[in-house]
Amino acid sequence: MKGRSIPLLAVDGGGTKCLAVFTDRQGKIEGTGRGGSCNYQTTGKEAAVDELVRAMKIAKEELGESPDETLRVECAVFGMAGLDTGYDRQIIEGLVREALSRAEIRADRVVVENDGLAALLGATDGKPGVLLIAGTGSIVYGVNGQGRSARAGGWGYRVGDEGSAYWIGKQALTAILQTLDGRQGPTSLARRVLPYLDLRSEEELYNWVYSADYRVDTVAELSLLVSDSAREGDASSLRILEAAADELFYGGRAVIEKLGMTDTSFTLILQGGVLQNNEFVRSRLTKKLREFAPSCNLEEIKKEPIYGVIAQGLSLLP
Structure with a gap:
């Protein structure tokens, strides 16, 4: 329908997938579209x-609109992975403007936030809480009873993402080469990692690390092999997982301290593949967090991140 106006476009632009939805003023989803990773980094x-x-055009089609016809929205809110600095904001806001133009969407108001904040709002329903994410990357977000927010981590795979699947996989590569040097004891990691990467030797592993084939997502997949080795009692793998849990705890502790929540009740939510699937890391982390902040309440995720983006967008509608 030409000239149609939609109240809200909400986009969860994550590092793994992109989800775009159109909603009415009550937050009812009327069109949904999905795409791949939106993390420009x-x-x-x-x-x-x-x-x-891709995601926005699919959502327009589900809405009953032609992908090539201009659609007006009153507010467009984007929760974007990779938005960590002022420089990132400049880049990502430019990408968002270009994407809206190419998708033939004209927004009266555009808001761009980090996807971690959107995930926190969706997970806690806006109540005081701390969201600790450890998937391919890692980050901690928190909001206290006064509405003040804080974060720790999320600095990307080059200088951060401690405790994430990528970080665990990278530690596995280091452990294999350190064992080759004789700098640490034997490990079963080489026996698992080399065949997984279709490599025959540690020398080939070294060459792979500095080749064009080296990818963040591939290294992150190696975290599963570290877990397998740890379950078999491999000392090196156990040390890596212990260190991953400790690094995640340091991030959580920093946010809790910044927000003055050490002695107050708040919701603690753990999200991401590492914390949902690796019981060793999850158990060690939760034990340390509960010792540090005894009043925290561990809860399961209530809503997907997109609902946090929607809630933020609805609050901004005129």
């Missing part, structure tokens, strides 16, 4: 825009 700017456009 790992996929590149052009690919990030392509996935945003």
Whole structure:
């Protein structure tokens, strides 16, 4: 229908997938579209825009609109992975504007936030809480009873993401080469990692690390092999998982301290593949957090991140 106006476009632009939805003023979803990773730091700017456009055009079609016809929305809110600095904001806001233009969407108001904040709002329903995410990357977000927010981590795979699947996989590569040097004891990691990467020796592993085949998502997949080795009692793998849990705890502790929540009741939510699937890391982390902040209440995720984006967008509608 030409000239139609939609109240809200909400986009969860994550590092794994992109989800775009159109809603009415009550938050009822009327059109949904999905795409791939929107994190420009790992996929590149052009690919990030392509996935945003893909998701929004699919959502327009489900809404009953032609992908090539201009659609007006009153407010468009984007929760975007990779938004960590002022420089990132400049880049991502530019990508968002380009994606909206290519998707033929005209927004009266555009808001761009980090996807971690959106995930926190969706997970806690806006109540005081701390969200600790450890998937391919890692980050901690928190909000206290006064509405003040804080974060720790999320600095990306080059200088951060401690405790994440990528970080665990990277430690496995280091352990294999340190064992080759004789700097640490035997490990079963080489026996698992080399065949997984279709490599025959540690020397080939070294060459792979510095080749064009090296990918963040592939290294993150190695975290599963570390877990397998740890279950068999491999000392090196156990040390890696212990260190991962400790690094995640340091991030959680920093946020709790910043927000003055050490002695107050708040919701603690753990999200991401590492914390949902690795019982060793999850148990060690929760034990340390409960000792540090005894009044925290561990809860399961209530809503997906997109609902946090929607809630934020609805609050901004005129």
